[in-house]
Amino acid sequence: MKKFLIESSLFSVAIIASVYFVFLQADGKSDPFYFRTTTPKQSSLILGTSKAAQGLMPEFINPYLETDIYNFSFTVAHSPFGPAYLSAIEKKLDPRTKDGIFIITVDPWSISSDGIDPNDENQFGESKSFMGTLSSFSSKPNVSYILNSYGDNYIKILLNFSQMEVHDDGWLEVFPPMDSTSVKNRIAENIQEQKTKLKNYKFSQTRFEYLKKTIEILKNRGKVYLVKLPVDGRIGEIETRLLPNFDEKIDKLAKSAAVPYLNLMNSDTKFTFTDGIHLYKDSAKDVSAEVGKWISKQ
Amino acid sequence: MLFNSIDFAIFLPIVFLLYWFGANKNLKFQNLLLLVASYVFYAWWDWRFLSLIVFSSAVDYFVGIGLSKTEKHQKRKALLMLSALVNLGFLGFFKYFNFFSESFAEAFTLLGYSFEASRLNIILPVGISFYTFQTMSYSIDVYRRKMEPTKDAIAFFSFVSFFPQLVAGPIERATNLLPQFFKKRNFEYSLAMDGLRQILWGLFKKMVIADNCAQFVNLAFSNPQDYTASSLVIGVVFFAFQIYGDFSGYSDIAIGTARLFGFNLMKNFSYPYFSRDIAEFWRRWHISLSTWFRDYVYIPLGGSRGSDWLKVRNIFIIFIVSGFWHGANWTFIFWGALNALYFLPLLLLKRNRQHIEVVAKDSFLPSVTDFFKILFTFTITCFAWIFFRANSLSSAFEYISLLFSQSIFEAPNFLALNKMYVLSLLIVGFLMFEWKGRDANYAIENFGKSWPKPLKYVFYYSLAMLIFFFGGKEQAFIYFQF
Numbered sequence: 001m002k003k004f005l006i007e008s009s010l011f012s013v014a015i016i017a018s019v020y021f022v023f024l025q026a027d028g029k030s031d032p033f034y035f036r037t038t039t040p041k042q043s044s045l046i047l048g049t050s051k052a053a054q055g056l057m058p059e060f061i062n063p064y065l066e067t068d069i070y071n072f073s074f075t076v077a078h079s080p081f082g083p084a085y086l087s088a089i090e091k092k093l094d095p096r097t098k099d100g101i102f103i104i105t106v107d108p109w110s111i112s113s114d115g116i117d118p119n120d121e122n123q124f125g126e127s128k129s130f131m132g133t134l135s136s137f138s139s140k141p142n143v144s145y146i147l148n149s150y151g152d153n154y155i156k157i158l159l160n161f162s163q164m165e166v167h168d169d170g171w172l173e174v175f176p177p178m179d180s181t182s183v184k185n186r187i188a189e190n191i192q193e194q195k196t197k198l199k200n201y202k203f204s205q206t207r208f209e210y211l212k213k214t215i216e217i218l219k220n221r222g223k224v225y226l227v228k229l230p231v232d233g234r235i236g237e238i239e240t241r242l243l244p245n246f247d248e249k250i251d252k253l254a255k256s257a258a259v260p261y262l263n264l265m266n267s268d269t270k271f272t273f274t275d276g277i278h279l280y281k282d283s284a285k286d287v288s289a290e291v292g293k294w295i296s297k298q
Numbered sequence: 299m300l301f302n303s304i305d306f307a308i309f310l311p312i313v314f315l316l317y318w319f320g321a322n323k324n325l326k327f328q329n330l331l332l333l334v335a336s337y338v339f340y341a342w343w344d345w346r347f348l349s350l351i352v353f354s355s356a357v358d359y360f361v362g363i364g365l366s367k368t369e370k371h372q373k374r375k376a377l378l379m380l381s382a383l384v385n386l387g388f389l390g391f392f393k394y395f396n397f398f399s400e401s402f403a404e405a406f407t408l409l410g411y412s413f414e415a416s417r418l419n420i421i422l423p424v425g426i427s428f429y430t431f432q433t434m435s436y437s438i439d440v441y442r443r444k445m446e447p448t449k450d451a452i453a454f455f456s457f458v459s460f461f462p463q464l465v466a467g468p469i470e471r472a473t474n475l476l477p478q479f480f481k482k483r484n485f486e487y488s489l490a491m492d493g494l495r496q497i498l499w500g501l502f503k504k505m506v507i508a509d510n511c512a513q514f515v516n517l518a519f520s521n522p523q524d525y526t527a528s529s530l531v532i533g534v535v536f537f538a539f540q541i542y543g544d545f546s547g548y549s550d551i552a553i554g555t556a557r558l559f560g561f562n563l564m565k566n567f568s569y570p571y572f573s574r575d576i577a578e579f580w581r582r583w584h585i586s587l588s589t590w591f592r593d594y595v596y597i598p599l600g601g602s603r604g605s606d607w608l609k610v611r612n613i614f615i616i617f618i619v620s621g622f623w624h625g626a627n628w629t630f631i632f633w634g635a636l637n638a639l640y641f642l643p644l645l646l647l648k649r650n651r652q653h654i655e656v657v658a659k660d661s662f663l664p665s666v667t668d669f670f671k672i673l674f675t676f677t678i679t680c681f682a683w684i685f686f687r688a689n690s691l692s693s694a695f696e697y698i699s700l701l702f703s704q705s706i707f708e709a710p711n712f713l714a715l716n717k718m719y720v721l722s723l724l725i726v727g728f729l730m731f732e733w734k735g736r737d738a739n740y741a742i743e744n745f746g747k748s749w750p751k752p753l754k755y756v757f758y759y760s761l762a763m764l765i766f767f768f769g770g771k772e773q774a775f776i777y778f779q780f
Binding site for chain 2: 001003004007008011014015019022107147153155156158
């Protein structure tokens with residue numbers, strides 16, 4: 001028995017140590033979300049869905065702020081406004097924060113839901129994802145995330161075939177082919193996909209209340225800015241069909257919450273998108289600088 | 299609790315240590331510990347259904363005692379009927395109620411009488427098909443006087459709920475497993491190491507082969523119209539490896555786990571994809587179920603004795619019942635019937651026992667004839683798997699019609715093509731190990747047996763890391779739903 005216990009224990013230790021070593025290698029190229037769950041707690045955050053994750057680069061906003069901001073945006077499936085995202089924000093926020101900067105990006109999808117009852121919190125899908133289940137968003141390695149939410153074989157942690165990279169500041173860089181045919185195809189696919197999604201999604205008053213709650217909580221920790229990022233005109237039309245009075249709603253909310261609101265859909269600047277929804281990095285730089293300048297003038 | 303979960307990785311060492319260090323002085327105490335551990339293992343899934351196992355066990359325990367107290371044929375028969383009624387009653391209600399209700403409604407609709415089928419929202423208790431057959435085998439064997447009934451309730455209840463094989467077999471015979479609960483178990487280093495080795499191999503089959511295949515199989519069978527025929531062929535072949543890796547992997551983990559506690563469970567799979575005909579396949583696939591049906595259904599029906607008509611009837615009964623055991627769906631019945639059709643020519647030509655020995659015994663490669671026989675058997679088995687995997691008969695026929703299209707000559711169009719190629723390589727490697735170890739209890743049982751210990755550990759470590767690196771997403775075992 002002694003021999004068995006020694007051998008099996010040593011073997012188990014060797015396996016656990018190797019696994020832990022591999023987990024330590026996971027970085028921004030391993031997964032589009034993981035890296036943001038490993039960085040330390042932050043005092044200034046960019047919040048929203050994948051539009052913000054790819055479209056707002058802290059590197060180009062920071063020169064206009066007195067602090068370093070961190071991009072803590074995910075996707076419309078993981079970080080629409082709701083109990084899970086709010087709880088994740090609170091976990092990521094440094095409890096000592098008093099004068100942080102919070103850029104909250106808004107769009108019709110992030111205050112809508114595809115549940116049978118869009119106002120039923122129990123039907124919010126993100127609660128079952130890592131957004132709702134992770135106990136920490138600042139552990140390295142984040143073993144709980146890797147074990148329960150890592151979407152692929154672990155061999156990918158060591159191999160670098162990734163088509164994207166999450167940078168140290170939380171910005172998600174993607175590397176899609178940008179020739180005109182590829183971009184055109186991706187835009188067409190997204191238009192089709194969003195039209196299909198439109199059939200199931202409805203405005204959610206509950207999510208809207210959570211947006212208000214998020215603003216109120218963050219106002220106690222610093223200054224809050226609302227931003228609507230640009231999208232391709234055809235995608236914009238679909239969003240308008242989802243929530244025709246979106247701008248009016250957000251204007252009203254901004255006024256009642258006394259927070260500034262920048263709607264970049266009204267900007268005259270020409271932007272480049274990777275797929276009609278997400279800004280390409282050249283445009284992301286411009287938009288980030290524009291947002292930074294706007295904040296510095298407030 | 300899944301074998302491939304963190305929960306089980308914590309549960310197993312705790313029970314192991316308590317078993318060998320806390321309860322090793324007393325056999326009854328060891329059995330009690332196994333009983334409690336088994337109930338905890340099952341309750342992890344849903345504690346409410348524990349009552350079913352307890353009730354089934356109690357019925358057969360008392361039926362056994364009742365059988366020992368009477369010699370009257372009528373009374374003995376009544377007791378056996380009671381056991382069958384309770385066990386098959388549970389199985390019928392939880393597994394087949396909705397199926398029969400809907401099928402009757404459909405049949406009456408065809409006759410011109412339309413009425414709504416009453417459907418109950420029933421959860422299928424995990425493992426019910428396995429433990430009811432196991433506990434029934436006890437009553438039948440006692441009735442047939444093949445074994446003496448036991449009065450040791452703890453041992454008997456532990457036998458019915460023994461956690462390594464509780465939810466997906468092997469379906470043990472009381473004559474094999476129950477006596478092991480009465481013998482003192484001594485820890486044996488070689489037996490325990492062998493158990494760990496078999497667990498490791500089972501995890502490889504389940505997590506690397508089955509779980510990765512599942513991703514492609516799910517895509518192909520969910521939307522076959524989106525894929526080329528070549529992709530659908532890959533979908534079926536991958537399903538063949540998914541179900542084999544999944545179920546035989548589970549059996550390996552179960553047998554290996556039982557060994558850690560000093561028990562020997564029966565072999566459940568014996569390299570079925572190296573079979574040279576369908577009769578050999580069925581001697582090598584899910585052996586514990588095939589032999590259960592053989593001993594308790596087929597032979598009492600007359601087996602292969604009697605006229606050709608009787609033989610044909612018995613074969614169809616056995617295969618259809620076996621298909622139906624897998625699930626309440628016409629697809630399983632069709633799958634069973636198709637296998638009966640495959641089997642029939644061999645039976646009628648008296649060639650169903652021509653391949654008893656392991657293929658290519660004492661040689662490295664199979665003969666050309668054997669190779670083509672294996673390929674043919676694998677192909678017809680894969681064809682039958684389509685019915686097993688499809689959600690309905692119409693989906694199965696749709697899949698088949700799409701399979702025989704011109705796009706068979708086009709490249710597969712799965713999005714994750716690289717992953718598909720890597721998986722194909724892993725399957726080839728897996729088959730090489732299976733081929734090399736085809737006369738052993740499990741493929742790596744004797745692999746590197748003569749190697750120095752450090753080298754052996756390098757191999758086990760590599761296998762464990764392969765499981766870690768290439769393991770697919772954690773999925774429940776397919777046979778849990780049966």
